[in-house]
Every structure is written in C-alpha cells, then in structure tokens.
Amino acid sequence: MTRLLNRNTRYLLLILPAILLVCSIAFFFLLKMQVHHLQKEQLFLKQHNVLNRFKDEDLDTVFSVKGEFEIIPVNSPVSHEENIIGDTLMAYATHHPPESVPFRKLTTYIRRNNKNYQLTTFVSSEETKHLFIMVFSIQGFIYFILLFTIIIVNRRLSVVLWKPFYHTMNKLKRYDINKNNDLALDAKTGIGEFDELNQVASQLIARNQQAYQSQKQFVENASHEIQTPLAIVRSKVELLMEQPAINDKMAELVSEIAAANDRLSRLNNTLLLLTKIDNQQFIEQDDIRLSEIINLQLSNFEKQYVNDLPVIRKEIQPGVSLVANPALIEILLNNLIKNAIIHNIFNGYIHIILTGRQLIIENTGPVLDIPPALLFERFRKGNDQAKHSSGLGLALVKHICDIYQYKISYTYNDQIHRLEVTFS
Amino acid sequence: MKLLIIEDELSLLKSITDYFSKEEFLCEAACCFEEGIKKIEGYDYDCIVLDISLPGGSGLTLLQYLREQKKEEGVVIISARNSLDDRIKGLNLGADDYLTKPFHLSELSARIKALIRRKYSNGANQLDYNGLKIDLAAKAVFYNEGYLQLTRHEYDLLIFMITNKKRVISRQAIAEHLAGEEVDDLDSLDFVYSHIKNLKKKLKEKGCEDCIKTVYGFGYKFEI
Numbered sequence: 001m002t003r004l005l006n007r008n009t010r011y012l013l014l015i016l017p018a019i020l021l022v023c024s025i026a027f028f029f030l031l032k033m034q035v036h037h038l039q040k041e042q043l044f045l046k047q048h049n050v051l052n053r054f055k056d057e058d059l060d061t062v063f064s065v066k067g068e069f070e071i072i073p074v075n076s077p078v079s080h081e082e083n084i085i086g087d088t089l090m091a092y093a094t095h096h097p098p099e100s101v102p103f104r105k106l107t108t109y110i111r112r113n114n115k116n117y118q119l120t121t122f123v124s125s126e127e128t129k130h131l132f133i134m135v136f137s138i139q140g141f142i143y144f145i146l147l148f149t150i151i152i153v154n155r156r157l158s159v160v161l162w163k164p165f166y167h168t169m170n171k172l173k174r175y176d177i178n179k180n181n182d183l184a185l186d187a188k189t190g191i192g193e194f195d196e197l198n199q200v201a202s203q204l205i206a207r208n209q210q211a212y213q214s215q216k217q218f219v220e221n222a223s224h225e226i227q228t229p230l231a232i233v234r235s236k237v238e239l240l241m242e243q244p245a246i247n248d249k250m251a252e253l254v255s256e257i258a259a260a261n262d263r264l265s266r267l268n269n270t271l272l273l274l275t276k277i278d279n280q281q282f283i284e285q286d287d288i289r290l291s292e293i294i295n296l297q298l299s300n301f302e303k304q305y306v307n308d309l310p311v312i313r314k315e316i317q318p319g320v321s322l323v324a325n326p327a328l329i330e331i332l333l334n335n336l337i338k339n340a341i342i343h344n345i346f347n348g349y350i351h352i353i354l355t356g357r358q359l360i361i362e363n364t365g366p367v368l369d370i371p372p373a374l375l376f377e378r379f380r381k382g383n384d385q386a387k388h389s390s391g392l393g394l395a396l397v398k399h400i401c402d403i404y405q406y407k408i409s410y411t412y413n414d415q416i417h418r419l420e421v422t423f424s
Numbered sequence: 425m426k427l428l429i430i431e432d433e434l435s436l437l438k439s440i441t442d443y444f445s446k447e448e449f450l451c452e453a454a455c456c457f458e459e460g461i462k463k464i465e466g467y468d469y470d471c472i473v474l475d476i477s478l479p480g481g482s483g484l485t486l487l488q489y490l491r492e493q494k495k496e497e498g499v500v501i502i503s504a505r506n507s508l509d510d511r512i513k514g515l516n517l518g519a520d521d522y523l524t525k526p527f528h529l530s531e532l533s534a535r536i537k538a539l540i541r542r543k544y545s546n547g548a549n550q551l552d553y554n555g556l557k558i559d560l561a562a563k564a565v566f567y568n569e570g571y572l573q574l575t576r577h578e579y580d581l582l583i584f585m586i587t588n589k590k591r592v593i594s595r596q597a598i599a600e601h602l603a604g605e606e607v608d609d610l611d612s613l614d615f616v617y618s619h620i621k622n623l624k625k626k627l628k629e630k631g632c633e634d635c636i637k638t639v640y641g642f643g644y645k646f647e648i
Binding site for chain 1 (some may be wrong): 433435436439440442443446502504505506507508509524525526527528529530577591592594596597603614615639640641642643
C-alpha cells in the first residue's frame with residue numbers, strides 16, 4: 001500500500017513530464033514556423049532592395065555578393081513559378097575551421113531588355129539554429145525547476161493539509177471502548193471534509209459507546225435482579241429441609257435443587273465480577289506481595305481440598321511484589337491455582353514457579369479437548385470431569401491480565417499443561 | 425427478642441419470618457419504606473434486617489433516619505448489590521453487618537445472633553448450651569469443664585452450629601461460612617466433611633456424643 005503522499009508524487013512525476021514534452025514539441029514546431037515566416041519576410045525585403053538597385057542597369061555577367069544575393073543571366077526561365085524558397089549550404093573557407101553555413105534562399109526569374117535573369121537572395125539560418133538551441137535549453141531548465149518546485153510544494157502542502165486527517169487517525173487508533181474516554185476530535189479543522197469526517201467518527205463512537213454502556217448496564221442489572229429470586233429459592237429450600245415429614249427421596253430432590261441453585265448463584269457472582277471489572281470498579285492500586293499471597297493461597301487450598309490435593313512443588317522467589325488491585329490479583333492467583341487443581345489427574349502434581357517477572361503454573365492433566373485458542377473464552381469448559389466448573393475462571397484470568405497488560409500464554413506438552421503469566 | 429424485617433420481596437420476607445419465628449424471635453415485617461419508618465418510630469427492636477432497594481425510598485436513607493433518631497438497634501443489611509462501595513456506605517451509615525443476596529438463612533441467623541450477643545451481652549461474653557460452654561472473648565470451649573482444643577475453623581464451625589442449633593444446616597452454608605463466598609465448586613465441599621469429622625471426634629473425646637447428626641442429602645444438625 002502506498003501512502004497518499006507518495007502516490008500523489010508518483011502521479012505528478014508521471015503526468016507532468018509527459019505534458020511538458022508534448023508542449024515542448026508543439027512549441028518547437030510553432031517556433032520553427034515563426035522563424036521561417038520571419039526569414040521569408042527578410043528574403044522578400046532583400047529581393048525588393050536588390051531589384052530597386054539594379055532597376056535600370058543591364059547585367060551581362062553574373063553579379064553577386066556572397067551570402068546576400070546573386071544575379072545570373074539565363075537563356076530561358078527554369079521555372080514558371082515566381083518565387084521559390086529553399087535551403088542551401090555555402091562553404092566559407094575564411095571561417096575557422098572552414099565550414100558550410102546553412103542559408104535560406106529565395107529564387108525568382110526576371111526579364112529585362114529581353115534578357116532573362118535568375119535572382120536569388122539569401123539569409124543565414126545559422127543564427128536561427130543558435131536561437132533554437134538557446135531557447136530549448138532555457139526551456140528545459142525552466143521545466144526542470146518547475147517540476148521540482150511543483151512536487152516539493154505539493155508534498156509540503158499535502159503534509160500540512162492532511163494533518164487533521166492523521167491526527168484523527170491516531171486518536172482512533174488509540175481508542176479503547178473499555179476505557180470509556182472521550183475521543184475529543186477537533187470540530188474545526190479548517191477543512192470541510194475533515195470536519196465532516198471528525199463529526200461522523202465522533203457520532204459513530206458515541207453511538208458505540210452508548211450501546212456498549214447499555215449492554216454492560218444490562219448485564220449488571222440482570223445479574224443483580226437474579227440475586228433476589230436466587231435468595232428466595234435458597235431460603236425456601238432451607239425451610240423445606242426442616243420439614244419433619246420429609247423422606248429420603250424428597251431429601252435427594254431438594255438437595256439437588258439446592259446444589260443447582262448454588263451453582264447458579266456462583267455463576268451469577270462471577271458474571272457480576274466480570275461486569276464490575278469492565279466497569280472499572282477495581283481502580284484502587286496497592287503494593288502486593290505476590291510471594292506471600294501465593295503461599296497463603298496454597299495453604300488455604302490445602303485446607304480446602306483435604307483429600308485429593310495433587311502434590312504441590314513450589315519454586316517461589318521470596319519478596320516478589322507488584323502494584324495492582326489486591327482483589328483482582330487474588331482472583332487471578334486463586335483461579336490459576338484452582339484451575340491447576342481441578343483439571344488434574346489422580347496422583348498428579350502442580351509445579352508453581354514465581355520469579356520477578358513471571359508466574360508459571362504447570363500441572364499434569366488430560367489433553368485439552370477444545371482448541372487452546374478458545375481456552376480463555378467465557379463458558380468454555382475443557383474436560384468433562386470438571387462439570388462443576390463455571391467455565392468463567394480462565395476468562396476472568398484473561399480479563400485481569402488484559403487490564404494490567406500482563407501476557408498470558410498456554411502450552412501443552414507431554415501431559416503437562418503450562419500457563420505462563422508475564423508481568424509487564 | 426424482637427426482630428424487624430424490611431424487605432420488599434414478599435416471598436423472601438415470608439421465608440425470613442418463618443425461619444426466625446421458630447426460634448425465640450418475635451418477627452415484625454415491613455415491605456416498603458413508609459411501613460418501615462412507621463414501625464421504627466412506633467416500636468423498639470433488638471435487630472433490624474434491612475433491604476437496600478425498597479419501594480418508596482432507599483434502605484440506606486431509612487438507616488440514616490434511624491441513626492438520626494438516636495435509635496441503637498442492630499442493623500443487618502441484605503442487598504443484591506455486592507460492591508465494596510455499597511458495603512462501605514452501609515457500614516458508615518451505622519449498619520452492623522452486610523450480607524449479600526443470595527444468602528443462607530442459617531448465615532443470616534448466625535450474623536443476627538452474633539450481633540445481638542455483641543450488643544446486649546453486657547460483658548458476659550459466654551455461650552451456654554446444655555453443658556457446652558464457650559468463652560467468646562478467649563475463644564475457649566469447654567464441655568462439662570473439659571477443655572476442647574479446637575482449630576480456628578473448628579471453633580468457627582462450632583459457633584455456627586450452636587447459633588443454628590436444632591436446625592438443618594446445609595454443607596454449602598457451612599462451606600461459605602468458613603471459606604467465604606468464593607467457594608465455587610462442589611468438589612471442595614469435602615473440607616466441610618473433614619472439619620465436621622474432626623469436631624465430632626473432639627466432642628466425643630469429652631463425652632459429648634452424637635451431637636452433630638448427618639441429615640441425609642442436606643447437611644448437618646446440631647443438638648445436645
């Protein structure tokens with residue numbers, strides 16, 4: 001793709017010389033015509049003068065002045081035409097070096113005292129040749145200057161004229177709908193088209209922003225509205241559990257309702273969390289001692305998963321810290337570690353490595369049955385065994401990484417899942 | 425004990441009143457802002473359960489009004505909004521506790537009872553139940569003068585069970601009470617089972633047998 005500026009220059013470089021060439025050719029022929037006309041006038045004037053001078057004289061012999069005229073007696077007129085114009089060369093031995101000089105000549109036949117004469121007058125073409133060379137070299141020079149100036153001026157002007165355009169484009173490039181910042185495009189650039197462009201772009205963005213906001217608002221409101229019915233179901237289930245006349249079959253049904261309801265409320269909570277992150281409700285930042293938090297979380301998990309916790313190998317560099325929102329980082333770490341625990345195999349292990357700029361969590365586990373690229377998408381569940389997971393854990397992790405511009409990558413090699421978070 | 429429940433969702437309101445009426449509570453219900461104000465002005469309560477979004481006005485305004493009237497009732501806010509801001513706003517306005525919907529009734533009960541204990545214990549910070557004696561300040565548990573060495577989780581679990589004695593407590597409610605709301609997969613409920621098992625063993629050692637009963641399908645029931 002060529003930039004507008006270069007394309008403009010290229011067109012000018014192609015078209016301008018062509019036009020200049022055509023014009024030059026036309027100019028050459030016009031000039032030549034004009035010069036011939038001039039010479040003709042001169043020749044006729046000279047002929048007139050010579051005839052006047054020799055009006056009453058008899059001329060028996062050849063009479064001539066070299067380069068001016070010659071009168072030759074002839075027996076009969078060679079041609080019936082009165083005036084014949086032509087070119088000729090005349091040798092000048094006196095010139096240094098000796099050379100032939102081009103002349104334009106006018107030949108006519110006159111009859112005097114029953115005698116025929118041939119009268120030829122000459123004008124030199126040498127000077128017109130010089131004129132041509134001079135005129136065209138000056139013209140070439142002027143053309144060159146003109147071309148150069150036009151292109152330079154054009155480029156300079158383009159840069160100035162397109163400035164508002166590039167300005168707008170840079171702002172659009174940096175625009176992030178999540179950040180909800182006003183684009184503040186110039187309303188008055190001084191150029192109608194760009195004003196219009198900015199206006200249209202501003203309107204488009206305002207509309208998108210609005211749609212995005214209302215969508216976020218909708219998710220948040222919906223999640224909040226769902227909380228109350230969930231609370232009702234939960235309370236009714238609890239009251240139902242206390243009914244005296246309940247049998248085992250009923251108890252099983254009720255407990256399944258309770259479990260499904262609990263799952264729904266956890267899911268809803270996670271969705272709420274996602275919208276809260278989107279709505280930037282986690283702005284406060286603090287210095288977070290990463291090493292300590294990871295150790296603390298690991299011991300919490302040990303308490304929680306009493307029976308089937310995989311072996312945990314730690315290589316945690318002490319004293320690692322970073323600045324971020326503590327709640328978000330806790331969610332990030334919690335989800336990553338839990339992910340490694342849940343999607344593990346019997347007798348598996350987890351390997352956690354923390355360095356100053358990287359957190360690597362490796363765990364044994366069955367092969368992923370979804371493409372790794374989809375791993376961080378919402379509601380993507382990997383393997384069947386984790387049917388209780390919400391499918392939002394890693395989506396949350398990705399979301400938090402995006403906010404702080406941490407790089408997260410996933411690789412699978414020889415039954416080892418490896419998640420790598422690189423802090424910027 | 426008098427309890428006022430201000431909640432606009434009638435079904436939930438009924439659940440709460442049903443649950444607490446089974447215990448030593450006298451429950452009054454209000455389902456909108458106006459009714460809530462009227463009840464607060466007319467009577468004194470030991471504890472108020474307050475929803476934030478009410479028809480006719482915000483629960484927070486009601487709370488503010490209550491504190492301006494120099495009324496000292498304990499207030500537990502129940503709200504669908506779980507943001508830190510709402511929580512801080514509520515607590516700053518003089519709420520004693522903040523519970524996010526959906527909550528377990530057993531959790532609400534534990535919070536209310538803890539609140540009432542704090543407010544009206546007059547220094548006698550002790551829980552007694554059929555020979556089980558808990559010094560809440562020292563976090564020490566005795567059964568018939570025998571000292572029980574409990575871990576923090578076991579202690580919390582025991583308090584939770586005593587405050588919900590003779591009631592069915594679901595495993596999920598226990599899990600959330602002990603680990604916070606982020607308990608989010610059912611596999612991890614195993615830790616509830618293991619804590620219960622340990623607590624049972626320690627109680628049995630001091631002669632308190634079969635006080636924690638497993639209720640099939642649901643969870644547990646504490647009774648001595």
